[in-house]
Structure formats: structure tokens, C-alpha cells
Amino acid sequence: MTTSAPPPVADAPQDPAAAAPGLTARLDALDRITAAGSGRLAPSLLDDAAVLLDRAGQRLRLSGDHTVVTLAGGTGSGKSSLFNAVCGLELSPTGMRRPMTSRAHACVWGLDGAGPLLDWLDVDKRHRYARASALDLQRADDSLQGLVLIDLPDHDSVQAMHRAEVDRFVSIADLLIWVVDPQKYADAALHRNYIVPFAKHAGVTLIVLNQVDRLAPDEVDECVADLRRLLEAEGLAKPRIVTTSAVSEEGVRGLREVLVDTVAARHARSERLAVDVTDIGERFLPYKGEAEPPTAVDAPHRDELMRALTDAAGAPAVAEAMESAYELRAADFISWPILSLVARLRTDPLRRMRLGELREELRGAFTGPTGAQQGEVDTALMDVTDGVITDLPDAWVRSVRAAARKHAAELPEELGEAMKEALPSFNQVPRWWWLVKTWQYFLVLVSLLGLVWIGLLVAYGVADVAEAPSGWVGESGLIPYVAVLVVCTLGMGWLTTATSRNLVALSSAKHGERMERHMRERIVAVAEQKVLEPINEELALYAAFRDDVDLVRGA
Incomplete structure (x- = not known):
């Protein structure tokens, strides 16, 4: 009897637990x-x-000492006869009419731990059978202990429930055995529905050419060669083919040897799951992309985002307004009091606008969505994602854009709050303003006293309205000197105001820059938390996804 089944892989683990760590990972x-x-x-x-994760989890929790092997085939292929021949008993009905096997039949070698596995396989208890741990073969050490052999309904049955039963077992069996006969080994239904879709499962697939007793020896070799050619053309790499005949015990020796080796190796369960995991891992490849993804938003796009959000929030304009408010506020302290008094007597629209309270009004202006323009914010979010999605698959392009816009609706208000927090209170002013104000009022007092002195000198020294109480107010010759003192005092007041205004101009520019810097710092904090962190998390998730896809594929 010819056989073309290759021996088990030399480096395959002999303990099913040995393959578990890699498969588990x-x-x-x-x-x-x-x-x-x-x-x-x-x-x-x-x-x-x-579904695969659920199935793999359940299968790995069940007996690892048992190997689930299915016998599947079409009507008349002889799979039930083959099942009975391997079991050594007439357990499954045989015949040529369709269908004969209506429910899955299972024969178990070694019952310890097999019960929960058979329950999971949903094999009816009426169709469960047990065999001894060893068969009477040529070698005394040949053993099928741990084998769960299942005879399935015909895959080409006219009953839909039978085909569904085959489909279910084919998706969960540890080893798939397809039984074909010399007349119908090229059956289109078998190859289209099972061989081609499961071509990647060549390592856990065995093709049995049954009923070779009907062929001459040279015809057997021709059938095997033609079947191998057909299988390879359909993508089944290095197919394992065994020839059998259920009419004699010698006719199933090759199949028994494969089953003995498979059960002894105890790696069919892990190998089947590993193939399934690899297969589904390949399906994730279109979402992986070839280019190495960025790990975060690069510096140029980050800086551009900050600039755009700063402009959208109006930070430069607010800083300029704050600078003007600073100068107006300073004018109340450094201006020459006499000129300020004159100015107050006139109608001043700026004063009527209460610019001295500008900061508090600005602080209240950033409490709603008007704190930043939504359109400008949306444009900034789109621009920042353009720098990181160039080489990403479409699915991840959408997810990165969605991450960037995760807080888009609340960003204007957040930016407004950040601007509000950056504005200082208005109760404190620089100490030198108070010094200048005190000095200015001192000069005003000196000027007033000088004018009073001049008035007394005119009254007592020139008009001689009465006798002068003192020479300081009766000596008219002092008038020019006192006048010079008053003029100098007024000049010092004007000079102090001019000098202070220059200083205020310089400090107001620094004040505006400082305010803009504070607002930028808070805007940066908002952008980091609400925009960049979600984008970077999505990019990190994508990078981990790519690594996991390679791990799942076994690459």
C-alpha cells in the first residue's frame, strides 16, 4: 500500500504546553x-x-492530551467505513445512499478529560464511543491514546443542517482529514468549499485517497500524482496524501501510523490554532501600512498648531489691548495732576468707556465659545494631522483625524479660559507709579504755595494793603525769585511726566509681551492636553498595532 505522508516535523514540541507560550503571546x-x-x-x-479568540480560549482550556481528528468527505467516499476500520468496530452506519451519517460520531481513546471536550464539540452522547488505549498493530508501542476521531456527515449532503455540521467541525478540529475516492477526488464542491479556503492549513490537513483496492498498483500512483498536482495548484503546499482501503486491516495501516504520530506529538491543537491565528493576522495587513509611522507630532507642525490656536484665540490682539490698558492705567499715576484735572473737565470718550477696567472686561470675555473662532480652530486641527497621516492606511487616517477633533467643540471655551487665567488682577500697580504720583503732588503743592507766596508779596509788598507781618511776604523784590521757583516746579512736573511716559512705554511693551507669553503658555497646555495627547496616543496605538500584527502573523 503506498503512502506519501511525510514524517512529523523534527523540531515540533512533544508537549502541548511547549507551544503554549508562543501561541498565548x-x-x-x-x-x-x-x-x-x-x-x-x-x-x-x-x-x-x-470568534477565533473565543474558540482558541475554550480549546486551550480543554484537554491538551486529546487530539480532535475529523473524517470528512462526500457521499460514497467511504469515510464511515474508514472510521469503523480505524476504530475496529462497526460504530458508524455505512452505505451509498445519501445521507448515511446524519450526526457526528466520535470514538475516543482515553476518557480522562475527554468529557468536557466532547461537550464543547457538541457530540451527542448517543454517538460517543470509547476504545482501548492501544491497537493490535505490528508494533507493540503503537498507541492512539488521546485520539478523538470524529466521523462527519457528508459535506455534499442534501440536508443543509448536515453541511452546517461539517462546516462547524472543520473550523474547530485539530487535524482535518478529507476522504476522497478514485472516482470523485476532483469533486468541485469539496475543492471550492473546503480545500481552497483552507489551503493555508496544509500542516493540519491530511488527504486520504480511499478505496484504492479498486485500482491497479500503477493506477494508484497515477491517481496520487494527479491528486497532488490538483491540490498544489489550489494552494495546498506539500499536501500529505495517504492511500487506504477499508476492506482489510492492512489497508488502513498508513492512516493509523499518521494518527499515532499525530497523537504522540500532541502539537496538532496548537498548530491548528497557530495556523488560524496566522491566517487572520494576514487579514489585518491592509491596515498595517508599510512605512514606519511617526511616534508623535513633529516640532514644525506642533509649533504651527500653537501659532494657529494662539491667533484663533486672539492672544496678540489681547496683548496689544493689555498694553494700551497698561498705559492708560499708568496715566492716572504719572500724569501732571494739573493737566489731568483740566482733562477731566472735558468730555473724554475713553474715560466713558471705562478703559481703566479693561482687564476685568477682557477676563469676562473669555468665558464662552467666543473666546476663539471655531472655524480657525478646525483648520488648525486639520493642518496638524496632515503632518502625521501621510503614510498611514485610510482607517488610521480617519482615527487620527478623529483623535485630533475629539475635543474640537470644547476647544474655543478651553482657550478662552486659558486666556482668562493668564490675565492678572488690576489691584496692584508698580511701586514707582506711587512714588511718581507722590512726587507730582508734592510739586503741585510747592507750585501752589509759590503762587500763594507771590500773591502775598503783591498784596503786602506792591499794593501795600496792610503792614506785612514778615519780610518774607512784604519784600516785593522776592517776587522774581518765587516766580522762578514756581516755573521750575512746573517744569520739573512736566519733565517728570515726560520721563515717566517714556518709562511706561518701555514697560508697557514688556508687559504686553509678558501677557502674550503667559497666554501662549496656557494655550500650549490646552493644546497639549486636548489635541496633541490624543493624536500621540493614537499614533502610539497604531505603532503597537503594527507590532502586534507582525506578532500575530508570526513574522
């Missing part, structure tokens, strides 16, 4: 991918990943 990565893809990737793909 890949499943963990798939779980992270599924979480990261929520709301970003195709829901159908995420659903398939969730």
Missing part, C-alpha cells in the same frame, strides 16, 4: 489588535477575530 496580541481596531477597522474582521 500571539493570542494576546490578537486580543489587543481587536481592542485597538474597535471603531477603526472593518467590523466583520473584528468579529471573526473575536
Whole structure:
């Protein structure tokens, strides 16, 4: 009897737990991918990943000492006869009419721990059978202990529920055995519905060419060669093909040997799950992208964002207004009091606007959405994302843009609050303003006293209205000197005002710059928290996603 089944891989783990760490890490990565893809990737793909995670979790929690092997095939392929031949008992009905096997039948070698596994497989208890731990084969050490062999309904059954049963088991079995016969091994339904979709599962797929007793020896080789060619053309790499005949015990020896080796290796469960994980990992590749993603918003785009948000909030205009308010406020302290008194006697529209209270009015102006222009904010958010989405897949382009706009509606108010916090209170003024004001009033007092002195000198020394009480007020010759004193005092007041105004001009410019810097610092803090952090988190999530995709694929 010919066989073309290759021996087990030499470096395959002999303990199922040996493969668990790598598989567990890949499943963990798939779980992270599924979480990261929520709301970003195709829901159908995420659903398939969730189903695989659930199935893998359940299978790994069940017996690792048992290997689930399914016998599947079409009507008349002889799979039920093959099932009975391997089991050594007539357990599954056989025949050529359609369908014969209506429910899955399971034969178990070694019952310890098999119950929960069979419950999970949903095998009816009426169709569960147990066998001894060893078969009477040529070698005494040949053992199928740990094998769960399942005979499935026909995949080409006219009953939809039968086909659904086959589909369910094909998706969860540890080892897939497709039984074909010499007449229908090229059956289109089998190849289209199962061989091609599961071509990547070549490592856990076995093709059994049954009923070779009907062929001559040279015809068997021709059938095997043609079947191999067909399978390879459909993407099944290095297909394992075994020839069998259920009419004699020798006819199933090759199949038994494969089953013995598979059960002994105990890696079919992990290998099947690993292939499934790799397969679904490949489906995430379109969302991975080829270029290395940026880890954060680069400095030029960050600076441009800050400038745009600063302009949108009107920080330069507010700083200029604050500078003007500073100068107006200073005028109340450094101006020559006499000129200020004259000015107050005139109608002053600026005073009527209460510019002395400008800061408090400005502080109240940033409490609502008018603190910044929503349109300018939206433009700034779009511009900052343009610098990081160039090489990202479309799904992640949308997610990065969504992250940037996560707080777009509240940004104007946040910027307004930041501006408000940057404005200082108005109760404090520089000490030198008070010194200048005190000096100015002192000069005013001296000027007034000088004028009074001149008046007394004129009254007593010139008009001689009465006898002078003292020479200081009766000597008319002092008038020029007192007049000079008054003129000098007025000149000192004017000079003090002019000098102070120059100083105020310089300090007001610094005050405006300081206010603008404070507003920028607070705007930067808002932008970092509300815009840059969400974008950077999304980019970090994408970078982790790319690494996890490679891990899931086993790359």
C-alpha cells in the first residue's frame, strides 16, 4: 500500500504546553489588535477575530492530551467505513445512499478529560464511543491514546443542517482529514468549499485517497500524482496524501501510523490554532501600512498648531489691548495732576468707556465659545494631522483625524479660559507709579504755595494793603525769585511726566509681551492636553498595532 505522508516535523514540541507560550503571546496580541481596531477597522474582521479568540480560549482550556481528528468527505467516499476500520468496530452506519451519517460520531481513546471536550464539540452522547488505549498493530508501542476521531456527515449532503455540521467541525478540529475516492477526488464542491479556503492549513490537513483496492498498483500512483498536482495548484503546499482501503486491516495501516504520530506529538491543537491565528493576522495587513509611522507630532507642525490656536484665540490682539490698558492705567499715576484735572473737565470718550477696567472686561470675555473662532480652530486641527497621516492606511487616517477633533467643540471655551487665567488682577500697580504720583503732588503743592507766596508779596509788598507781618511776604523784590521757583516746579512736573511716559512705554511693551507669553503658555497646555495627547496616543496605538500584527502573523 503506498503512502506519501511525510514524517512529523523534527523540531515540533512533544508537549502541548511547549507551544503554549508562543501561541498565548500571539493570542494576546490578537486580543489587543481587536481592542485597538474597535471603531477603526472593518467590523466583520473584528468579529471573526473575536470568534477565533473565543474558540482558541475554550480549546486551550480543554484537554491538551486529546487530539480532535475529523473524517470528512462526500457521499460514497467511504469515510464511515474508514472510521469503523480505524476504530475496529462497526460504530458508524455505512452505505451509498445519501445521507448515511446524519450526526457526528466520535470514538475516543482515553476518557480522562475527554468529557468536557466532547461537550464543547457538541457530540451527542448517543454517538460517543470509547476504545482501548492501544491497537493490535505490528508494533507493540503503537498507541492512539488521546485520539478523538470524529466521523462527519457528508459535506455534499442534501440536508443543509448536515453541511452546517461539517462546516462547524472543520473550523474547530485539530487535524482535518478529507476522504476522497478514485472516482470523485476532483469533486468541485469539496475543492471550492473546503480545500481552497483552507489551503493555508496544509500542516493540519491530511488527504486520504480511499478505496484504492479498486485500482491497479500503477493506477494508484497515477491517481496520487494527479491528486497532488490538483491540490498544489489550489494552494495546498506539500499536501500529505495517504492511500487506504477499508476492506482489510492492512489497508488502513498508513492512516493509523499518521494518527499515532499525530497523537504522540500532541502539537496538532496548537498548530491548528497557530495556523488560524496566522491566517487572520494576514487579514489585518491592509491596515498595517508599510512605512514606519511617526511616534508623535513633529516640532514644525506642533509649533504651527500653537501659532494657529494662539491667533484663533486672539492672544496678540489681547496683548496689544493689555498694553494700551497698561498705559492708560499708568496715566492716572504719572500724569501732571494739573493737566489731568483740566482733562477731566472735558468730555473724554475713553474715560466713558471705562478703559481703566479693561482687564476685568477682557477676563469676562473669555468665558464662552467666543473666546476663539471655531472655524480657525478646525483648520488648525486639520493642518496638524496632515503632518502625521501621510503614510498611514485610510482607517488610521480617519482615527487620527478623529483623535485630533475629539475635543474640537470644547476647544474655543478651553482657550478662552486659558486666556482668562493668564490675565492678572488690576489691584496692584508698580511701586514707582506711587512714588511718581507722590512726587507730582508734592510739586503741585510747592507750585501752589509759590503762587500763594507771590500773591502775598503783591498784596503786602506792591499794593501795600496792610503792614506785612514778615519780610518774607512784604519784600516785593522776592517776587522774581518765587516766580522762578514756581516755573521750575512746573517744569520739573512736566519733565517728570515726560520721563515717566517714556518709562511706561518701555514697560508697557514688556508687559504686553509678558501677557502674550503667559497666554501662549496656557494655550500650549490646552493644546497639549486636548489635541496633541490624543493624536500621540493614537499614533502610539497604531505603532503597537503594527507590532502586534507582525506578532500575530508570526513574522
